[in-house]
Amino acid sequence: xxxxxxxxxxxxxxxxxxxxxxxxxxxxxxxxxxxxxxxxxxxxxxxxxxxxxxxxxxxxxxxxxxxxxxxxxxxxxxxxxxxxxxxxxxxxxxxxxxxxxxxxxxxxxxxxxx
Amino acid sequence: xxxxxxxxxxxxxxxxxxxxxxxxxxxxxxxxxxxxxxxxxxxxxxxxxxxxxxxxxxxxxxxxxxxxxxxxxxxxxxxxxxxxxxxxxxxxxxxxxxxxxxxxxxxxxxxx
Numbered sequence: 001x002x003x004x005x006x007x008x009x010x011x012x013x014x015x016x017x018x019x020x021x022x023x024x025x026x027x028x029x030x031x032x033x034x035x036x037x038x039x040x041x042x043x044x045x046x047x048x049x050x051x052x053x054x055x056x057x058x059x060x061x062x063x064x065x066x067x068x069x070x071x072x073x074x075x076x077x078x079x080x081x082x083x084x085x086x087x088x089x090x091x092x093x094x095x096x097x098x099x100x101x102x103x104x105x106x107x108x109x110x111x112x113x114x
Numbered sequence: 115x116x117x118x119x120x121x122x123x124x125x126x127x128x129x130x131x132x133x134x135x136x137x138x139x140x141x142x143x144x145x146x147x148x149x150x151x152x153x154x155x156x157x158x159x160x161x162x163x164x165x166x167x168x169x170x171x172x173x174x175x176x177x178x179x180x181x182x183x184x185x186x187x188x189x190x191x192x193x194x195x196x197x198x199x200x201x202x203x204x205x206x207x208x209x210x211x212x213x214x215x216x217x218x219x220x221x222x223x224x225x226x
Contacts, residue, residue: 004157033213042118042203042216043158058213090157101146101207103214105157 002027004106006091012112013081021076021109023091031094032074033058033103034066036087043090049074081113116141120204120217127194127224135189135220137178137204145208147171147180147187152201152219161189161202194224 004025033048045058049068065077092103121136146165150158162171164180204217
């Protein structure tokens with residue numbers, strides 16, 4: 001089954017404790033992306049990757065890191081989480097055609113930073 | 115930069131009522147337009163899309179037409195069902211970065 005998986009689905013942590021949210025897709029997609037969803041703000045892009053070893057900032061990259069060492073994986077790293085990073089996070093991947101591409105979303109990771 | 119303005123929610127309708135959710139956008143270039151749906155506890159799923167002016171996207175009884183002159187992509191359904199209860203997001207993309215810009219989302223509740 002074609003899918004995007006994220007782990008963990010739920011995470012409660014404390015300020016300053018490094019964490020990683022994993023994302024994996026089995027569709028051989030070149031493009032992958034991370035979003036955060038906050039009430040009233042919709043989804044905002046954190047980082048994206050056009051291919052292996054190619055990453056770039058989205059609209060809200062501060063406090064986050066990413067890496068793309070393999071095509072299927074795109075982990076999101078919070079080196080020193082803060083309460084304002086409490087949010088619902090989605091990973092997405094996309095087919096490589098030029099226009100009208102569909103992004104496939106993972107089920108989400110709900111992160112609470114206390 | 116790109117931006118999307120979406121009708122504020124929440125929207126509550128009775129089953130079989132007509133649905134319209136307004137969406138307007140500003141963008142550089144010639145964007146593609148999307149509606150995504152998020153059912154409770156799930157990730158987003160593509161509902162429909164349109165890639166050029168006057169295109170009509172349709173799926174599951176929902177429709178939206180790409181109106182370049184009014185920069186709009188309003189979502190419509192003639193007769194909603196309880197199972198349509200979800201959050202609906204309008205989104206646009208343009209440029210080579212394939213970045214999606216989302217509206218704030220509209221919560222739809224359909225009552226039996």
